[in-house]
Amino acid sequence: MRRSILVLCAITVTLVACSPSTKNGTPTPSNGGTSPSPSSAAGQIPGPGVPKVDNPIDLARFKPTPCNALTETQAEELLGAKAEARERLDGSTGPSCLWAPPSATRPTVNVLFSKSPDRGMTSVYEAKGTTYKLFEPLEPINGYPVTAYGTEDERVSRGKCSVALGTSDNETIDIVLEQSEANIGKKDPCDAAREAAIRVLTTIRGSN
Template identity: 30%
Template structure:
């Protein structure tokens, strides 16, 4: 029996609301499933380390294209390679532009959200609040850019993982994955972060190429 889409949406909404609030300068009211991010970035590059010990970006990326069209953060060929058949649906809230791919009943067996957090204080702010997170794990740089796994509630065993990557010293994007559970759950359900990191890497490749 297929898993109810509402269950996946509720799980994703809880994860999104808690982490987005932690990433922003001032916490916003939690969104309902289907609600999310608007925009305006600042571009600055920097040295080796920022506030709170956060690594700084080697070169700021222009994200204006993806703020206008967040679903273009992944290209068609990339979506095919990731086995995602669902069409991305853009949405906006107080934190930045986002795109959802509801493919939990599709071949990838996941709900994917990409969010550009333009109304936040970047990777430095996240590092300064790391004690608020059950999961805070710095990663090796993704395509040369600072990255962490971060979640206020560690839900990896429940098929959920979030990777945060800095693209300027003030702006990050989040890759949030919620894998399908139940009788037809994905094979990597209890270890979703490798897949999340793979998607985050594809996003950054696309941004660096201007795709």
Template identity: 30%
Template sequence: MTPRHALAPIAAIGFAVLATACSRGPAPAPTGAAHPAPSTSSALPHSGAPKVEHPLPASALSGDPCRTALTETQVGRIITTTPPGKPRIEARLGPTCDWHNIDSGAAVRVGYVTEDHQGLSAVYQNSQPKAKVWRPLPPIQGLPAVAFSDFEGIGLNSTCQVSFGTSDDLSVDVTITLGESKAGKVDPCGVAAQAAGIVAANLWQRAGS
């Protein structure tokens, strides 16, 4: 039986780091095209990706992440405002939602990777070789996860993506862009991991586990 995973309390710094009193234009869309093309490998997992021992049902990733990944209150905790999410379909990946604070530049993106059917294996195969930061994480709500970024060092980095596997062939991407006042001062991968924890807890709840 799949275990129920409770969401641990969130440290106050986890989301305060995204707030800022400065204004700037909209943040650039977070990078992190972790799955540019399906792998030719048939056996999963591959490329060093961990196996998902307690998978979520595929139905947990159905529908629009703007409605199911984060509540309005949770978005407000992450980027200090509650803007409407902007849904879109990422080619070869699946549905994605973007929220961003137009005043601070802080942003969060959640994508349900349902189309390439490679799960975390595609992340390990395609993103690990070029990532400047590659950080396998402790399981997030019981699900294997990794944080990575195109930029090395906190001084240059304001964006980080956390991907976690919901099964061997499905995964979720959570990308954080820090607000202007925190960029270069706070580790965005730590913030992304906390945001991913919220998304994963919501998915477990949706699955009834």
């Protein structure tokens, strides 16, 4: 599964304290998000219990230029310092862009697009309790579902959180965030990742 690879391969990054707690503050599940069994969910998009995306966003224009997902100002707001963008178009999971302060390994924000439709949020919900030990639906952003996930729960140990932002019933944008060592334990990294997702969504919707 794509997101399993993302969680294992994402560069360790740490986010300094972000401003609004709308994205990844202490997240409160938006719904029960029960995981459908593979048999009941087969062929059904969205699957049982998976929130539907009523206003899908076309991501085609961003995949060749993933670093356009955040502006310089947005990246600086998230990282608390001037950030450099590192684009990667040949990743095994799809194109991505990593933001980090110059000459630093953390904090970072990594935004990843899939190469092709991957069943969207349905694939995240189906992995609850099996592939993903961390599974926590967060408050939607303007009607677009957001879910924190991970093969391990590394929020306390590494200040790390990955979230999937549903942009259609068949696609998501994955955002992997890691805090700086100084900020681990001071703010929920999933709240910070949701803050990043808010900015990504703002940029992408503004360009459509």
